[in-house]
Amino acid sequence: MTRFHLGRWLRRAGSLAICLILWQIASSLRLNLGIVTFENVPLPVDVVSAALEFLRSPKFFAHISSSLERVLAGFGIAAVIGIGLGLVIGRSRWLGDFLQAPLELLRPIPAVAWIPLAVLMFSSSELSMIFITFTGALFPILLNTVHGVESVDPRLIASARSLGSTRTAMLLEVIIPGAAPNIVTGLVIGMGTSWFCLVTAEMIAGQFGIGYYTWESYTLQNYPEIIVGMILIGLFGMGSSALLRAAGAALLPWHTKDSK
Amino acid sequence: MTTHQRSFRAATGRIEANHVSIRLGRGSSAFEAVTDASFEVSPGEFVCLLGPSGCGKSTLLGALAGHIKPAAGVLSVDGQPVKDPHPERGIVFQHHTLFPWKNARDNVAFGLKMRGVKRRQRRLEAEKMLDLVGLNGFAGRYPGQLSGGMQQRVEIARVLVNQPRLLLMDEPFGALDALTRLRMQELLLDIWEQFRKTILFVTHDIDEALLLADRIIVMQAQPGRIHEEISVPFERPRMTGIIASGEFMRLKQHCLHLLHRDRPGDTLPRLSPLGL
Numbered sequence: 001m002t003r004f005h006l007g008r009w010l011r012r013a014g015s016l017a018i019c020l021i022l023w024q025i026a027s028s029l030r031l032n033l034g035i036v037t038f039e040n041v042p043l044p045v046d047v048v049s050a051a052l053e054f055l056r057s058p059k060f061f062a063h064i065s066s067s068l069e070r071v072l073a074g075f076g077i078a079a080v081i082g083i084g085l086g087l088v089i090g091r092s093r094w095l096g097d098f099l100q101a102p103l104e105l106l107r108p109i110p111a112v113a114w115i116p117l118a119v120l121m122f123s124s125s126e127l128s129m130i131f132i133t134f135t136g137a138l139f140p141i142l143l144n145t146v147h148g149v150e151s152v153d154p155r156l157i158a159s160a161r162s163l164g165s166t167r168t169a170m171l172l173e174v175i176i177p178g179a180a181p182n183i184v185t186g187l188v189i190g191m192g193t194s195w196f197c198l199v200t201a202e203m204i205a206g207q208f209g210i211g212y213y214t215w216e217s218y219t220l221q222n223y224p225e226i227i228v229g230m231i232l233i234g235l236f237g238m239g240s241s242a243l244l245r246a247a248g249a250a251l252l253p254w255h256t257k258d259s260k
Numbered sequence: 261m262t263t264h265q266r267s268f269r270a271a272t273g274r275i276e277a278n279h280v281s282i283r284l285g286r287g288s289s290a291f292e293a294v295t296d297a298s299f300e301v302s303p304g305e306f307v308c309l310l311g312p313s314g315c316g317k318s319t320l321l322g323a324l325a326g327h328i329k330p331a332a333g334v335l336s337v338d339g340q341p342v343k344d345p346h347p348e349r350g351i352v353f354q355h356h357t358l359f360p361w362k363n364a365r366d367n368v369a370f371g372l373k374m375r376g377v378k379r380r381q382r383r384l385e386a387e388k389m390l391d392l393v394g395l396n397g398f399a400g401r402y403p404g405q406l407s408g409g410m411q412q413r414v415e416i417a418r419v420l421v422n423q424p425r426l427l428l429m430d431e432p433f434g435a436l437d438a439l440t441r442l443r444m445q446e447l448l449l450d451i452w453e454q455f456r457k458t459i460l461f462v463t464h465d466i467d468e469a470l471l472l473a474d475r476i477i478v479m480q481a482q483p484g485r486i487h488e489e490i491s492v493p494f495e496r497p498r499m500t501g502i503i504a505s506g507e508f509m510r511l512k513q514h515c516l517h518l519l520h521r522d523r524p525g526d527t528l529p530r531l532s533p534l535g536l
Contacts, residue, residue, distance in 0.1 A: 158327055159357035163422065164347040164374040173370070177361040254361045254402045 020044055042224040050224035051231070059208075066208040067198060067236070070126070074133025075194045082138050082190070083183060086145025091175065096146075103142070111136045111197035115204055129201040129209075136197030137190035144186025148179030181255050184248030188241050195237040210236070272338055273425040273458030275301035275324065280333035282319050293319040295483040296333070301426075304456040308463055308473035312519055316484025317462045321428050324460065325351040337425060347371050350419030351428040354435050356411040358403040364390060364414045365399035371422040389417040394447065409440040413447070420451070426458040433468070442500065445471060453497060466515045470508060471498060478518050488518060 024044050025031075031038040042050075054060055089096045111132050118128035152175055160174045176183075202211030214229030249255075282294040294316035301307045309317040322328045323335055326345040335342045337349060358367045368386035369377075377385070387399055393413040403411055412432055419427060429448075433441040449472065452459060463469050469476045473492050480487045490511065494502050502508050 153357075155353070155355075155357045156359060158345070159351070159353075160359075160370070162325060162327075162345040162347065162349070162351055163371040163418070165370075166374065169374055173373075174359065177359070180361070252361070254363075254404065 040223060042227060046224040047227045047231075050222070051228045054213075054225065054228055059213075062208050063210055063213045064232075066206075067202065067210045070129050070133055070202075070209065071191075071194055071198050071236075071240070074130045074198065075137045075191060077130075078134045078137035078141055078190060078194065079187060082141030082186065083145050086142045086183075086186075087149055087171070087175065087179070089142075090146045090149025090179070091171075107139050107143075109135075111193075112200050115201060118201075119205060125205040125207075129198065129205055132201035133194045133198045137194035140189040140193055141183070141186040144182045144189070145179060148182025148186075149175055151182070152178035180252055181248075184244070184252065188244050188248070191240050191244055192237055195233060195240070199233055271303060273301075273303040274338050275299075275426065275458065275460065276334075276336045276339075277320075278334045278336075280320070280323070280330045280335055282316065282323055282328060283331040284319060284328070292331075293484050294323075294330075295485045297484075297486050298333075299477055299486060299489070301458055301460060303458055306452055306459045306461070306472060306474045308461045308469035308476045309479060310463060310466065310469045310476050310515065310519075311479030311484075311487075312464060312481050314484065315479040315481040317479050318430050319484065320479075321351065321430050321460060321462050324426075325349055325428050347374070347422035348425045349428060350422060350424040350426070351430065352412070352415050352419055352432045354431040356403065356408075356415050358411060358414055358418070360403050363400050363402050364395060364406065367403065367414055368418045368421050370418060375422075385421060386417075389421045390414070392420070392451065393417045407440075408436050409444055412436070412444060416448070416451070420455070420457075424457065426460060429459065429461045431462055431464070434463070434465075441468075446500070448472065449496075449498065466512050466519070467503060469515070470494075470511055471500065471503065476515070478515065480518075490514070 023041075026038040027041040027043050029038070085099075089099060114132055114135055115128075118131045119125065122128040122131060156174055156178065157170065160170055165173065198209070199211030199214070202209040203215040206212035210229055210232050214226055214233070217223070217225035217229060277297055277299050280294060280297045281292060283290050284293040285291055297316075297320060309320065311317045319328065323330055324337070324342060326342050326349060342349070358364075359370070362370070365383060365386045368389050369382040372382040372385060390396065390399055390413075393416055395410060395413050395417070398406065398410060403414065406414065415432070416427075433444045436444060445468065448459075461469075461472060470492055476490045476492060477486055478488045478490065479485065492511065493507065
């Protein structure tokens with residue numbers, strides 16, 4: 001068991017190391033492949049030293065915390081509205097029909113396309129960025145919740161009715177737990193999309209934040225810092241999704257035990 | 261058990277079906293699953309509905325549970341027409357409907373929770389019920405961690421904890437292996453001897469019906485209807501040994517004859533007995 005796990009971790013570390021080595025070779029040789037060139041790509045070593053410098057700088061905390069605040073706010077609102085609306089739509093055919101047209105129309109609009117209107121609509125750029133993050137997270141959460149509610153076994157609903165379940169109890173004891181695995185999936189996906197929407201918004205409207213830092217580094221020609229920003233975005237996106245997944249597994253012990 | 265409880269129990273659980281017809285399906289695919297069924301079950305009686313698939317026996321049970329409404333006729337329990345599902349009419353299906361996210365104890369306690377029983381009392385009663393069905397020590401397991409027979413035991417406990425007037429069972433042991441099925445039949449008889457609830461038990465297994473029932477209502481398909489009632493004379497408590505007796509064989513022959521006379525045609529679509 002432990003040996004198996006060790007093997008997996010070695011494999012993962014190995015693939016990461018190979019990526020780093022290829023990057024090092026390509027950028028130190030200033031490789032030019034015609035369509036893509038590594039001439040301006042900084043060396044991994046430079047990136048590491050830029051990262052260390054950024055970690056020590058006073059601006060680090062301001063960038064990170066403003067990004068985190070925006071994601072938490074946008075994602076949090078999306079989670080509340082997405083799950084709430086999803087439960088209602090999944091349970092009520094009438095409301096589902098009623099809301100389907102506007103939701104289907106809004107769904108394919110990418111977060112970037114929202115930026116101009118968001119800037120016009122909201123009184124502060126902070127709010128408009130939170131809104132962009134919100135739009136990114138809303139649909140994965142909403143759609144997965146609806147799907148989860150609709151896929152609750154009708155036999156369980158019937159048997160709960162036979163056992164004397166009230167309407168409220170049906171929602172709390174049967175529908176929500178039944179839809180919970182799908183809701184968690186929606187939250188994990190929504191968390192990822194809210195990160196990349198946030199970064200897009202910050203590049204255009206921000207003053208602080210990891211996305212803004214990345215874009216600012218480009219305009220100031222601090223090339224290693226671009227990559228520091230990118231890696232930070234990746235790490236935070238990955239970390240927050242992993243946290244959600246772990247929280248989901250802890251909250252749904254029956255689900256994980258069932259499937260393993 | 262006090263005599264007071266005993267006399268109270270004996271008075272409840274009378275089933276009356278008066279010219280009941282049930283239609284299933286919608287629009288052009290609708291058909292009559294049960295035609296003009298009339299029968300009675302006395303309080304505390306164990307009755308099996310025996311018949312081939314498509315004879316409407318599960319549909320009849322689903323209607324008694326309150327999941328399907330008859331198109332004509334009246335189904336009543338203790339004089340009250342059946343309208344909606346109710347914990348007083350507990351139903352157990354072939355495949356369990358336990359909540360996968362609740363452990364055995366919380367599954368059994370569900371009905372108590374709906375009635376507003378306090379948490380500690382719920383746990384106590386649920387565990388007592390689990391003991392009764394032989395699941396002492398499995399209270400903390402999730403349904404996915406239990407065997408098929410254990411799942412059905414939890415299901416029975418979950419229904420019994422509501423102190424129902426009747427126990428409706430739709431081929432509850434149909435998916436179990438032969439040995440487990442035999443044990444479950446013994447367990448059910450044991451529970452029935454203790455509580456004397458009215459049980460209406462759907463099966464297509466003649467041996468099972470003869471072993472369990474006081475009376476067998478034989479149904480036929482196309483159209484689904486009641487064909488004959490047979491009373492089963494074996495003394496209780498019954499031993500599985502009666503299967504080898506001459507009387508058992510004679511009754512089995514008779515049932516086989518009844519079921520065989522049912523011409524095998526194209527079978528009706530199997531719809532969910534919940535009317536879903």
